[in-house]
Amino acid sequence: MLCQKCKKHTATTQVKRTINGITEEFFLCRDCAAEIGFNGFINPFSSAGFFSSLFNDKMDEKSLSPVKRCPKCNSSLSDITSLGKVGCAECYSVFENSLSPLITKIHGTNHHCGKLSPSGSANEEKGNNFKTLEEEIAELKVKLNEAVESQEYEQAAVIRDKIKEMEEGK
Amino acid sequence: MSVKWYEKSGDLGDIVVSTRIRLARNLEQYPFPSRLNAEQRKVINSLFEDAMKKGNSTIANDFDFISLEELNPFEARSMAERHLISPEFAARPEGHGVILNKDNSIALMLCEEDHLRLQVLSPGLALNEAYELAEKIESLLSETLNFAFSQRYGYLTECPTNLGTGLRASVMLHLPALEQVGGIQSLSKTLSKVGFTLRGTYGENSGALGALYQLSNQLSLGIDEYTALDNLKGITHQVIEQEKAAREKLDEMAIWDKVFRSYGILKNARILSSKEFFEHISNIRLGISMGIISDISIETVNVLSNDMQAATLISRYDEAKDSANRDILRAKLVRESLK
Numbered sequence: 094m095l096c097q098k099c100k101k102h103t104a105t106t107q108v109k110r111t112i113n114g115i116t117e118e119f120f121l122c123r124d125c126a127a128e129i130g131f132n133g134f135i136n137p138f139s140s141a142g143f144f145s146s147l148f149n150d151k152m153d154e155k156s157l158s159p160v161k162r163c164p165k166c167n168s169s170l171s172d173i174t175s176l177g178k179v180g181c182a183e184c185y186s187v188f189e190n191s192l193s194p195l196i197t198k199i200h201g202t203n204h205h206c207g208k209l210s211p212s213g214s215a216n217e218e219k220g221n222n223f224k225t226l227e228e229e230i231a232e233l234k235v236k237l238n239e240a241v242e243s244q245e246y247e248q249a250a251v252i253r254d255k256i257k258e259m260e261e262g263k
Numbered sequence: 264m265s266v267k268w269y270e271k272s273g274d275l276g277d278i279v280v281s282t283r284i285r286l287a288r289n290l291e292q293y294p295f296p297s298r299l300n301a302e303q304r305k306v307i308n309s310l311f312e313d314a315m316k317k318g319n320s321t322i323a324n325d326f327d328f329i330s331l332e333e334l335n336p337f338e339a340r341s342m343a344e345r346h347l348i349s350p351e352f353a354a355r356p357e358g359h360g361v362i363l364n365k366d367n368s369i370a371l372m373l374c375e376e377d378h379l380r381l382q383v384l385s386p387g388l389a390l391n392e393a394y395e396l397a398e399k400i401e402s403l404l405s406e407t408l409n410f411a412f413s414q415r416y417g418y419l420t421e422c423p424t425n426l427g428t429g430l431r432a433s434v435m436l437h438l439p440a441l442e443q444v445g446g447i448q449s450l451s452k453t454l455s456k457v458g459f460t461l462r463g464t465y466g467e468n469s470g471a472l473g474a475l476y477q478l479s480n481q482l483s484l485g486i487d488e489y490t491a492l493d494n495l496k497g498i499t500h501q502v503i504e505q506e507k508a509a510r511e512k513l514d515e516m517a518i519w520d521k522v523f524r525s526y527g528i529l530k531n532a533r534i535l536s537s538k539e540f541f542e543h544i545s546n547i548r549l550g551i552s553m554g555i556i557s558d559i560s561i562e563t564v565n566v567l568s569n570d571m572q573a574a575t576l577i578s579r580y581d582e583a584k585d586s587a588n589r590d591i592l593r594a595k596l597v598r599e600s601l602k
């Protein structure tokens with residue numbers, strides 16, 4: 094295929110441009126792609142395509158009904174998967190169960206280590222949104238031991254029932 | 264005009280052209296940029312503009328907010344050519360803006376893939392220094408802005424590939440000998456297995472324009488900032504060693520010939536396309552690095568490599584709009600600068 098700009102050289106670069114949801118495709122030779130400048134670059138930080146490709150081979154759209162939506166940005170999981178982009182911060186907790194395995198697949202882990210947000214680190218409640226069931230159970234077991242050791246048996250019984258309930262609900 | 268960051272040379276500057284640090288951050292209370300319209304983006308832009316101004320006033324005075332809507336398209340593309348903003352961002356000016364400091368080493372891209380893409384650029388290899396500067400500005404902003412953060416995933420980003428530290432660190436490397444001995448592909452394969460990406464800065468994978476390659480970290484979750492930087496630094500040194508080893512393998516006379524041919528062309532050509540320019544300036548950089556050429560500095564090579572790009576020329580010279588005139592102008596400017 095010949096370059097669509099100079100119509101002289103072989104097109105080697107496929108350039109996609111999306112404006113207002115309409116995607117146009119161009120095929121350019123290397124020179125024209127470079128000359129046009131911005132279209133020819135590879136953006137080292139653009140990763141949305143990679144992310145949505147992970148979804149495509151993982152997700153079965155039919156299994157997603159009924160449609161759950163993020164209360165804050167109104168995104169559904171299929172909005173997120175088709176765009177390859179998460180809607181808002183809240184989506185990460187709303188769709189935790191679907192996103193967590195993908196995050197693990199991308200990064201090999203799903204736990205942050207590094208700089209803590211000055212507001213986020215102090216905000217325990219926010220952190221709780223992202224605990225797995227296993228982690229919550231483990232925490233409750235610690236509390237159960239503490240309750241038994243300090244002979245608060247009524248409290249211990251409540252915690253024990255809660256653990257049982259959570260383990261059955263897994 | 265003030266001296267720009269890229270007009271200088273830094274540590275290992277003959278092979279490491281530049282260092283770039285990027286931090287991704289989002290405001291907790293707003294949907295991520297792909298769910299915002301131009302009006303909403305402007306609201307967010309002004310929140311960042313205010314936050315910068317409210318901070319330390321000596322820093323604030325160094326920064327200007329630039330609305331892409333007010334630039335002509337060539338000026339925006341020129342910013343992309345100089346790596347201040349992404350090409351995609353330059354192509355979509357509506358409601359987009361960037362906060363830029365005077366020497367262009369710090370750029371806050373607003374409402375690109377994330378609400379904030381904070382970039383620090385530095386000549387040569389300077390990962391820790393660049394990161395510390397980025398971190399300082401991020402901390403300043405977080406005094407007034409609440410960034411979306413979770414205990415588990417760290418800083419929350421529109422694309423999960425950037426979760427955690429939100430840090431992408433990269434170095435631009437000049438690897439002409441590795442390219443010539445055909446070592447790039449296998450190297451890039453090996454690097455991707457250990458969490459790094461190596462790819463051409465310009466053009467597609469097969470042969471990068473001017474033998475310039477971008478080496479960056481892939482992972483941002485489960486690894487803290489300084490470990491990620493140390494890893495990248497270690498890998499960078501290994502790649503430099505490989506490039507040097509590849510240079511040893513090349514025929515010495517052939518290198519001298521190639522370098523001096525390019526020297527002759529750049530000093531004498533009357534018409535210079537951008538592709539040709541990049542090929543020859545690459546040989547000049549190699550020649551300086553190997554001690555073959557001593558009357559041209561790395562700084563001059565850096566200035567030319569930025570300034571001779573198409574949109575940058577057009578944004579500065581009216582006559583450069585016509586591509587034939589542009590090639591003549593490019594040849595003239597290069598000749599003058601190498602005199």
Ligand SMILES: [Zn+2]
Pocket residue numbers: 096097098099100101102121122123124125126
């Ligand atoms: Zn062409």
Ligand SMILES: [Zn+2]
Pocket residue numbers: 163164165166167168180181182183184
């Ligand atoms: Zn949401």
